[in-house]
Amino acid sequence: MKLTIERAALLKALGHVQSVVERRNTIPILSNVLLRGADGKLALSATDMDIEMISAVPAQGAKTGGTTVPAHTLYDITRKLPEGAQVLLELGSDKGQMTLRSGRSTFTLACLPAEDYPVMSGSDLAHNFTISAADLKRLIDRTRFAISTEETRYYLNGIYLHAAKSNDVNMLRAVATDGHRLARMELPLPDGAAGMPGVIVPRKAVGELRKLLDEFDQDVAVSLSDTKIRFAFGDSTVLTSKLIDGTFPDYDRVIPTGNDKVLEVECKSFAAAVDRVSTISSEKSRAVKLAIERNSLTLSATSPENGTASEEIEVRYSASPIEIGFNSRYLLDITEQIEGEGAKFVMADAASPTLVRDATDGSALYVLMPMRV
């Protein structure tokens, strides 16, 4: 392998892949990045054995071949090279060392054989569809906050991505819940996604994917099977992840259908008021009480250590008065996701799950369990 690459391109690609390489690794080869040269391209690939990230950059040089070198070292070297530099990578004949040359700098890096590096095969990914980066971003952002971190319920440690019917229209749905709240976002089902298995994308993969989405705005090619999911950005960057091997609970049963008390609030001012009042509520419970009467909402919080707080805001409400408590953190998480001006709370009573939606956009739906206050 003998290739010349632009420093900026190499740095960008390394930036993508090195984030999955764990800094502390007891297995030497997993600290490395796999380099493979072919067809005027250099493909860089890194994995933590659960997620694999591949990033390809244009490179000049004919000889093909591959090796692995320490990822963070290569990243640091590239970072410190001057802007606009050309980088020459050359694999020694015994494959034990790779030489990196740029300007007057020369580095030799210890290599481990490419054959010892794990690669996630993508041949069996039977379901393929394309989704715009903006849509994928919305699917993630609207649901990600509700992912559980509790390891005993491991099947909740990700976003459940599946095809479902909503009012007889086929939809692609993302759902996440931690048992206290649930977030569901749906979009019209992309072509090719019909018949896809429901998959749970692990939290870490969601995080890495979201980072990539900040940099790319083209369409994303999604391929999946019941054991893996792959997101391809153009022909340069590919993220593949294992899935959570479990059954996502039948979440439809916790989405209330018979709630009749509708509260409409102006989202921003409501969130600001919740934030202010919650200053008083204790660190542990973070509870705020909502006392709702005709067209008026009183938010209040009490804590034996801190004192009390209350704030009244104007709302639209016409059902019978109700007092209900929520975790203020959860209320803020949800209102943060609502882009429209108004939010709609649909309640039954102080002990039953409450439905929250954007007043104008029906694609996202949130369920929130009340707190006893």
Place this chain on the structure above:
Amino acid sequence: MSEDDFSVPEAEEAGEGTLALPLPRENPELIGHEAAEAAFLAAYNARRLPHAWLVAGPAGVGKASFAFRAARFLLAQQEAGGLLGDMAPPTALTIAPDHPAFRLVASGAHPDLLVVERGWDEKRKRLRSEIVVDDARATAAFLHLTPSQGAWRVVIVDGADDMNRNAANALLKVLEEPPKRAVLFLTSESPGRLLPTIRSRCRILYMNGLPQDTVVAAIRRYMPGFGADDAATLAQLAGGSIGRARSLAAQDGLAVQHGLFDLLGGLPKLPGESLHAFAEKLVRGEGSGFRLLADLLPRAVAATAMLGLGREPAASPSERVILARLAAHRSPAHWVELWRRIGQLFAAADGIELDRKAVVLDAFFALEDAVR
């Protein structure tokens, strides 16, 4: 390149004239244990593979080598249960060293294999003395993700005896609700000391010590520095364990054995100078020589008792002469009692930290007493 702070020492240094044995994860062959292999294959071919195997046997006989071998075999299969029913059932667990599954397992980077062993303690810069609960919990986290390459996920708990109570309970949770397409291998030197609830959830495979000539052949192969006689003595001391033969070789076990029998041969006279020199040498450094004697000396006494009872112990001809002379001095019952006392003495040295040199001297004085 500078030394990586987190690198874990692979194995203790081999002594001069010895080659390192291949690590279990990169060992392409298993010496002996055909029965264990056949039992595993039979279960696999019958599509009734138990989800957990307890590989039990003495140290260094190849328990981990077997576990890695079976793991590679499973990881190389593309279909769980085999959709291609008409394919001939496999007859061996062998996976060629250039097979991708072999290479990945050897490099420690197979995404569908998790090895649980004593972890590296970053604060103290050494291996922990036990498998802690976080190590065991990693098993659950690993098995809650889908496989990345083939059909199976494999966990090897190398040294299940090292698990502390919490780790054992964490692993028990996994054994109680095993996920599909997952197999666990636990290796154990003393399966009786594991939680009965763990034991009862595993299929137990006993791996006995290897025959003497197998061990001799392995010594000649991996440690070509030894002549035929030395290899035979080493194999005898190793009691059917290749791993033990290697660590004996690395600790200069033959020298300790020769020194021991020189002293035993001199009984009832115990030349003070050579006894002190011998004891001094043993307790120097890390004390591996001392632990070796703690094993070899009671063995010699036990062999004496056996001779007295008319049974034939494992010993070279010259050693047998010395032992027979000792046996003539006292009744077998007396030698058994002495064996017990010396064993206690050495145990006390570790337990209540007696001075090791004094322990060695004491043990020899007890022998001197017996033949006076």
